[in-house]
Amino acid sequence: MRRKRFGAVCFSVSAALVVLLLCVPPAHGETASQTVPEQHVNDIFDIANEEYKSGNYDDAVKLYEGLLSGSSLEDADIHYNLGNAYFKLGKYGKAIASYRRALLISPREQDVQANLGIARNAVKDKLDSPRSTELLHEIFFFRYDLNLVETECIFLVAYGAAVMFGVISLFWKRRTIRWASASALVIALVFGASLVAHVHRRAVPSAAVVTANEANVHTGPGDTYLTAFSLHDGAEMGIRKKADDWYQIELSDGRRGWIEASSIEVI
Amino acid sequence: MMNRTTAWQAIIVSVMFAAFVVLNPFALSAAAAADLAVSLDLGSTQTEPNEQIPLRIVVEGRGDFSEPVLPDVSGLDIAYRGRTQSVQIINMSVKTSKVFNYVVIPRRAGEFTIGPARVEYNGGVIESNSAKLTVTEATNSQTESSHKNKFIIEATVDNRNPYVGQQITLLFRFARTPDSRVRNAGYDLPDLPDFWNEGIQSRREYTKTINGKDYQVTEVSIPLFPINEGDVTIGPLQVRYDELVASEKQPQSPFFNDPFARNFFDDDFFKLFRAEDIVKRTAHTAPITIHVKPLPEAGRPKGFKGGVGKFSLTARLSNEEVKEGESATLTLVLSGEGNIRDVADPTIEMDSVKIYSDTPTINVKNYHDKVVGEKVYKLALVPQEAGKIEIPEVEVPYFNPESQRFEIASANPLELTVVPAEKETLEFKEASESGRGSSAAGKNEILPIHERIGDVRNSPLRVWLPRIRPLAYPLPLLVYALSLFIARRKERLKTDVAYRRSRLAARTAERYLDDAIEAYNRKKWNDVFSKCSRAIVEYLAGKLNVPAGGLTPADVKVTLTTRGVPDRLVSETTEFLEACDYRRFTSAQKSPAVARDCMDRTRALLERLEKEETIIS
Numbered sequence: 105m106r107r108k109r110f111g112a113v114c115f116s117v118s119a120a121l122v123v124l125l126l127c128v129p130p131a132h133g134e135t136a137s138q139t140v141p142e143q144h145v146n147d148i149f150d151i152a153n154e155e156y157k158s159g160n161y162d163d164a165v166k167l168y169e170g171l172l173s174g175s176s177l178e179d180a181d182i183h184y185n186l187g188n189a190y191f192k193l194g195k196y197g198k199a200i201a202s203y204r205r206a207l208l209i210s211p212r213e214q215d216v217q218a219n220l221g222i223a224r225n226a227v228k229d230k231l232d233s234p235r236s237t238e239l240l241h242e243i244f245f246f247r248y249d250l251n252l253v254e255t256e257c258i259f260l261v262a263y264g265a266a267v268m269f270g271v272i273s274l275f276w277k278r279r280t281i282r283w284a285s286a287s288a289l290v291i292a293l294v295f296g297a298s299l300v301a302h303v304h305r306r307a308v309p310s311a312a313v314v315t316a317n318e319a320n321v322h323t324g325p326g327d328t329y330l331t332a333f334s335l336h337d338g339a340e341m342g343i344r345k346k347a348d349d350w351y352q353i354e355l356s357d358g359r360r361g362w363i364e365a366s367s368i369e370v371i
Numbered sequence: 372m373m374n375r376t377t378a379w380q381a382i383i384v385s386v387m388f389a390a391f392v393v394l395n396p397f398a399l400s401a402a403a404a405a406d407l408a409v410s411l412d413l414g415s416t417q418t419e420p421n422e423q424i425p426l427r428i429v430v431e432g433r434g435d436f437s438e439p440v441l442p443d444v445s446g447l448d449i450a451y452r453g454r455t456q457s458v459q460i461i462n463m464s465v466k467t468s469k470v471f472n473y474v475v476i477p478r479r480a481g482e483f484t485i486g487p488a489r490v491e492y493n494g495g496v497i498e499s500n501s502a503k504l505t506v507t508e509a510t511n512s513q514t515e516s517s518h519k520n521k522f523i524i525e526a527t528v529d530n531r532n533p534y535v536g537q538q539i540t541l542l543f544r545f546a547r548t549p550d551s552r553v554r555n556a557g558y559d560l561p562d563l564p565d566f567w568n569e570g571i572q573s574r575r576e577y578t579k580t581i582n583g584k585d586y587q588v589t590e591v592s593i594p595l596f597p598i599n600e601g602d603v604t605i606g607p608l609q610v611r612y613d614e615l616v617a618s619e620k621q622p623q624s625p626f627f628n629d630p631f632a633r634n635f636f637d638d639d640f641f642k643l644f645r646a647e648d649i650v651k652r653t654a655h656t657a658p659i660t661i662h663v664k665p666l667p668e669a670g671r672p673k674g675f676k677g678g679v680g681k682f683s684l685t686a687r688l689s690n691e692e693v694k695e696g697e698s699a700t701l702t703l704v705l706s707g708e709g710n711i712r713d714v715a716d717p718t719i720e721m722d723s724v725k726i727y728s729d730t731p732t733i734n735v736k737n738y739h740d741k742v743v744g745e746k747v748y749k750l751a752l753v754p755q756e757a758g759k760i761e762i763p764e765v766e767v768p769y770f771n772p773e774s775q776r777f778e779i780a781s782a783n784p785l786e787l788t789v790v791p792a793e794k795e796t797l798e799f800k801e802a803s804e805s806g807r808g809s810s811a812a813g814k815n816e817i818l819p820i821h822e823r824i825g826d827v828r829n830s831p832l833r834v835w836l837p838r839i840r841p842l843a844y845p846l847p848l849l850v851y852a853l854s855l856f857i858a859r860r861k862e863r864l865k866t867d868v869a870y871r872r873s874r875l876a877a878r879t880a881e882r883y884l885d886d887a888i889e890a891y892n893r894k895k896w897n898d899v900f901s902k903c904s905r906a907i908v909e910y911l912a913g914k915l916n917v918p919a920g921g922l923t924p925a926d927v928k929v930t931l932t933t934r935g936v937p938d939r940l941v942s943e944t945t946e947f948l949e950a951c952d953y954r955r956f957t958s959a960q961k962s963p964a965v966a967r968d969c970m971d972r973t974r975a976l977l978e979r980l981e982k983e984e985t986i987i988s
Contacts, residue, residue, distance in 0.1 A: 149824055156820055181821040188820050219817045228727050230698035230751025253832050260843050267847035274858040334730050 145175055149182065156189055164189040180210035184219070191223055196338035197315035199223045201369045204311070208371075211249050227338025229314075231356045246295065252302040259299050262292035312351065312368040314339040319368065321361035325350035332361045343370065407432035409439065411486045413475070413502035420480060420506060423607060423655040426473040428488045428499060433467050439488040439499070441473070447483055447504070448476040450606065450658075474607055474655055477506040521551045523586065526608050526656035529740075534664050535600055536679030536710050537772045540740045541593040543608055543656065546579065546586035552615035554649070558591070561606030565663075566595040567710070571737040592740045596679075596710045597663040607655040614650045666770050670777050674718070678769035680709010684717065686765055686782035695757045695791050698727075703748040703765060703782060711735060711744040717765045717782075719750065724760060727751040754789040761786055869916040876913025880906040880977050887970055896954075896961035903973040904951035907944065910977060914986045924948040935985045947976055 152167035168186035172178075187202030203220040206213065241248050246255070269285030314335045322329040325347040335341075341353040341363075349365045407430065414425035426449065428439045441449055452472040475485065486501035523546040530539045547553055560568075572593040579588050597603060666679070682705055689700040703717055712733060719726060728750050735744035754760055762785040771778045864871045883906035890898035908927070912919035915930055924945040931941045951969065954961060980986060 146824060153820055153822060177824075179824050181824050185820040188817055191817050215818045215821070222817050225753065229729070230700065230727050230753065253836060256836060257832055260839075264843070264847050267851045270851055271854040274854050333732070 142175075145171060145177065149185075153185065156185065156192075159192075161189045161192045165193070178209055180206040180213055180216065183209065184213070184216050187216075187219060187223070191219065191226075195315070196223050196227045197313045197369065200227070200338055200340065201313045201315070201371050204313070204371045209251055211251055223338065224340075228336040229339040231339065244298075247298045247301060250298070252299070252306070255295055255299045255302055259292055259295040262288050262295060266292050309370045310343050311371045312341055312343050312353065313371060314341075314363075314367060315369045316367040319363055321353065321359075321363050322350075323361060325352070325362045329362065333359065335363070341368070406434060407436060407490070407492050407497050409488060409490050409497050409499040411488050411499040411502055413485060413504060416503060417505045417507065418477060419508070420477050421657060422477065423657070424475040424477075424504065425653065425655075426475050426485065426502075428471040428473070429468055430471070430490055431466065431468040434492065436497075437491040439471050439490050441486065441488050444483050444485055446477060446479045446481055446506075447485070448478060449485075450474045450476070452607075452609070475504065476607075476657075477504070480506045480508045482506075521548050522546065522654065523581065524610050524654045524656055526605070526659060528605070528659055528661060531659075531661045532664060533597055533661065534666055534679055534770065534772050535597055536666070536677050536713060536770070538594050538596055538680065538709060538742055539661070541595055541605060541659075543591045543593065544588055545590075545610055545612075546581065546588040549585060549587060554613040554615060556589070556610065556612035558611070559609045560593070561608055561658075563595065563605065565597060565599045565603035566605075567598050568593065568595055569735055569737075569742055571735065571742065573737045573740060592737075594737060594740065594742045596742075597661070600663050600665045602660055602662050605659040605661070607658050610654045610656075612652055614652055616648050616650050667775075667777075672768035672777050672779065674715050675768040675770070675777065676713060676715035678710060678714030678767070679772060680707055680711070680769060681771055681773070682707030682709065682711065682714060682767065682769050682780045684765060684767055684780040684782040686762070686785055688762070688785055688787060691786070692788040692790060693754065695754060695789050698751045698753045699787055701750045701752050701762065701785075703750070705746040705748070705767060705780065706744065707780070708738075708741050708743045709769070710742070711746050714746070714769055715767060717748060717767050719763065719765055721752075721760065721762065723754065723756040725753040725755060727753070752787065754787065757789045757791040759786060759788055872913040872916055876910045877977070877981060879913055880910035883909055884970065884973060884977075887973070891963070891966050891970065894963070896963075896966050899966040900951045900955045900961075900969055903969050904948055904955070906973055907948060907976060907980075910980060911944075911986070914980075924952070931986070936983055940979060940983060944976060944980070947972060 148167055148171055152164045152171070155161075155167060156164040165186060168182055168189060171182050172186070183202045183206035187199045187206065190196075190199035190202060200220065200223050203216050203223060206216045207220065210216065246258075250258070266285055266288035269281055269288055273281040273285055314337055317337050319335050319339075320331045321333050321335060323332050339355075341355050344352040344354055344360070346352070346365075347362075350362045351365055351368065351370075352360065353363050353368075354360045410429045410431075412427040412429065414427075418424055428441075430436060430439065438454075450473060452474055454469055454471045456467065456469050477483070483504045483506065484501050485504060487498040490497045490499075523544070526541060526543045528539050528541050530537070533539045543558065545556065545558070572591055575590045575592075577588055577590070579586050595605075666677075685704045685706075687702050687704075689702070693699045701719075705711065705714060705717070712735075716731065728748065731746050731748045733744060733746045735742055737743075752762075764784045765782045767780045768777055769780060770776075864874060883902045887899050887902035887906065890896075890902055908922050909919050911917075911927060911931075912922055915934070917930070927948060928941055928945045931944065932938070954965070954969070
């Protein structure tokens with residue numbers, strides 16, 4: 105009787121998770137239009153790098169951005185180099201946005217983390233970050249240290265293992281097999297949830313950075329509302345909701361307000 | 372000829388007249404006067420010194436004209452109180468008028484003539500009528516309105532000799548007797564160009580006895596901060612209210628006798644509901660002149676920006692320990708009573724620490740008629756070196772009007788521990804083919820660009836994942852579902868006898884049919900009939916979960932009929948079983964054809980029984 109219930113639970117949970125994952129939009133940007141031929145990507149990347157080394161950062165930015173918008177590939181190195189070019193131009197907000205996009209693709213890339221730290225130090229607004237964030241990062245490291253593809257692979261392996269052990273346990277009644285199946289199922293659930301979070305984060309961006317030199321944060325979605333405070337190039341924030349051309353934002357220190365969409369870049 | 376001369380004379384006269392009319396300024400003035408009308412209206416013709424009489428100059432007409440100019444009258448103060456404009460449409464013609472409001476305050480008794488007011492228009496001057504005002508000696512020194520027995524309106528300040536920036540409180544009182552009926556009372560503050568007004572007035576209601584009479588008093592206190600030195604005046608404060616007056620007799624409308632001009636509400640029906648009249652009234656307080664003292668020069672500290680009041684300053688750090696290069700937030704809170712907006716911002720300078728300041732937030736409120744507030748500064752401190760950092764005492768100068776000297780609001784020094792930043796990996800990796808490699812990051816120098824696009828792009832994961840995804844998600848679930856079905860069926864076959872017999876009945880019957888074929892091949896006809904009969908009986912026993920041993924055709928008939936099997940099938944089955952028994956146990960003809968027919972009938976009967984759902988137990 106217990107065995108039957110266990111099998112039914114495994115089946116239900118797996119089915120729910122798989123249905124959820126099948127319902128979410130495609131995880132990758134396969135639908136992006138591709139105007140840069142695959143064979144020319146490396147050549148353009150090399151030219152952009154040469155422009156960067158020559159100090160022509162504006163041209164380098166144009167080439168890197170052209171690569172990103174004109175090809176379906178999402179590469180951390182292009183975002184990283186683009187961030188460097190923006191940093192050299194003194195556009196710290198754009199640089200931070202590029203570094204953060206690179207980290208979404210390669211979360212453990214140390215060069216990106218180092219340059220992001222330097223860019224953050226260079227911005228004018230220094231915002232307190234809540235201590236709980238660091239603790240969350242420690243606990244849910246797999247959410248922050250693994251990218252979408254890695255998370256999906258681990259999920260699929262764990263999911264397959266859970267099903268495989270589940271099938272074996274149906275015919276070969278051994279407690280170790282059932283434990284193995286349950287363990288794999290737990291791992292699949294954890295990484296499945298992380299995968300859903302990754303995909304949701306892509307579909308509904310929740311972070312932004314100020315790219316204007318100075319941006320006023322108002323108490324409501326419009327210029328007619330009072331200015332609550334000002335932010336400067338590079339200030340990072342979370343997005344709560346959007347109304348027309350205005351975003352309601354929340355800073356890490358808890359302050360909230362509305363900022364014009366043209367003043368920020370959503371990551 | 373005469374007629375032609377007369378015509379020429381008429382033309383010449385007409386042209387000359389037209390030229391005269393167009394070019395003559397007096398004619399222009401007359402035409403202008405016809406377009407514009409100016410009238411002067413004095414609220415009262417008799418008053419006492421320091422009373423306030425409203426004066427209105429109404430300019431009717433359209434076009435650009437100057438503001439009215441009133442001649443000075445010795446002994447009278449005439450203060451301008453703004454203007455209003457009205458547009459009326461009467462009989463499809465638009466009539467516009469501008470009303471210029473003044474207040475006339477007599478300073479002594481006497482006879483005065485006000486006006487005429489002059490308005491310039493189209494190069495001409497238009498004059499209004501004049502008005503006479505008789506000012507008699509005052510009988511009461513207290514400032515009262517014309518309804519002095521019912522209403523008292525006054526304005527005072529709590530300090531007539533403040534310093535620049537020191538808060539004074541303008542107290543405005545509107546007292547009325549309990550029997551007076553007042554509605555829609557409101558007041559208009561005068562222009563206060565010499566003061567800063569935070570707009571956080573407070574309001575109180577209380578009862579007070581004045582000259583032996585009880586009054587209900589509404590008191591409004593308005594905190595003001597003088598911004599200019601010398602004698603400054605707080606102009607008359609105007610009060611507007613509607614007084615409900617019992618209508619002792621019906622007012623006689625000037626059109627009352629004219630049936631065509633009667634007001635709709637003069638109808639007898641409406642008079643039933645009109646027991647009192649609403650009288651719109653306005654009154655003004657006397658202007659108040661105060662002397663604003665400059666702040667003393669002696670002892671004025673460096674960095675003083677004009678803060679006057681009593682303030683204190685506190686400081687706190689978000690973290691007492693930070694890593695080198697990370698930021699700690701220093702929060703400075705300046706709080707106290709006075710013009711907190713004018714207090715100088717605190718300055719702080721430290722070597723080896725970068726300081727980023729934010730726009731301070733200011734909150735002020737009215738606390739017991741005093742403006743108190745809080746100004747919060749947030750400064751991000753980014754230490755550039757490890758070690759102990761002493762955040763020095765932060766000082767803000769202000770002038771305390773109570774002690775009449777400059778004082779300093781200061782925050783205690785704080786200490787910030789800066790620990791060395793975690794060293795970046797100083798391993799200079801061998802430059803790989805792609806040119807990638809981590810190196811230490813300088814303080815403000817970013818790591819170099821990557822020379823080659825990374826492996827992520829061509830990683831097997833990225834290549835294979837999209838391909839296997841359509842199968843990887845549903846396939847394990849399907850496999851598990853199938854396995855679960857098989858396992859359950861297997862389990863049931865093992866534990867449920869009836870189910871197992873039912874599932875295996877057809878297979879058992881097939882086995883007996885195979886035996887029958889073998890017997891047929893060996894030409895053992897009795898065995899053929901026996902095996903065919905056995906196939907049907909075993910099948911039914913399995914399906915019905917009954918012992919096959921004692922199942923006679925009669926039992927089969929009863930059992931099948933009980934199960935609801937169609938009568939035709941029941942009779943066919945029993946007849947077949949009886950026929951088999953007949954051929955086995957009698958000497959009836961036993962040819963191969965009959966045996967073959969028996970086997971065929973057995974197979975056909977089994978197929979029909981298999982399709983009959985009611986047989987299953």
